Amino acid sequence: MNAVTEPNARDLFAALPAIDVEAQRRLHERLVAAAEAEGVLDIAYRTIDTPVGVLLLAATQQGLVRVAFDSEQHDKVLESLAAKVSPRILRAPARLDQAAREIEEYFAGTRQMFDVAMDLRLATGFRLGVLAHLSEIAYGHTESYAEVATATGRPKAVRAVGSACANNPLPVVVPCHRVVRSDGSFGGYVGGADAKRALLTLEAAAA
């Protein structure tokens, strides 16, 4: 191959579009359908727009496994899921239809409890116990970190409760935003202080 032939060789495939958007969309859809049919789509994900920003939703075949705020950087969250759960991950909105609908209803003030199936494999041990308790805090109510620690049987583990909340894999759906400081101030939140205030304000208004 010499220099004279190379321009021709490159020109050869000029008729083939470098990126055929319509074909890629069609093929992606077909891949998702085939992967679902054969049970090899380990994680499906999509994003939704909400009053607290764009949320990433990811689900295994067992259920919703991750909800992530924009501030957590969705690319990094997906990479972490690839490492911790499986790299067989595709953007596949259909599996998240129910979760997305319930979250939209929640932000519209018409839903107080989530029915969507959850996969809590990203939380273990004490943290898993904390998350189980969080789901028992009623809509529109709050508990202090100390109260949650007591309720989960380790009254001195206040900081561990804080860290369980900070690492909640399913914020919004598992209501770690309902845990506040003993003095009534909001405390930290994985989605930022503004998001926590927005969620608690929403619940106070709709409750």
Place this chain on the structure above:
Amino acid sequence: MKKPFEQIVVDHGPTVLRVCRAVLGPVDAEDAWSETFLAALKAYPELDPEANVEAWLVTIGHRKAIDVKRAEARRAVPVEKVHLDEMPESSATRDQHDGWDGDLWDAMKRLPPKQRQTVAYHHLAGFPHKEVAEIVGGTESAARRAAADGIATLRRTYLSTSADNPETSR
């Protein structure tokens, strides 16, 4: 660290589709692409994190393309009654597939398979002849020769009719 497979589809899907179209033509390309990425998704967790993903995908695609052709050959035997002008490569069928230049495929399909593959893998996907040889089998120099022969034929059958010399027209 392994990327989510979605990123593999976004990063390499378009190149693999171009290769499938160049090697198989518009009708079979999408079937081959789909089978390639489904097989890749299944095998992805076991892939060496250091592997060249695009070469891996084209290697899978190469095997899938052989499967597609074999299945086609098996299907073709009992349907001898079908008229030739009803075969899938009629222009009517081709036009439904995004309308990319049919002249290219008309020229490509006249090449022996190995020339078509080596031309696509080297000149379209950009793999060195050594890697092309690993995909299609045989030696590096055989792969180099097949690609050169293919290009020489295409220069007569396709490039001479499709456009002026790009260097002089610019």
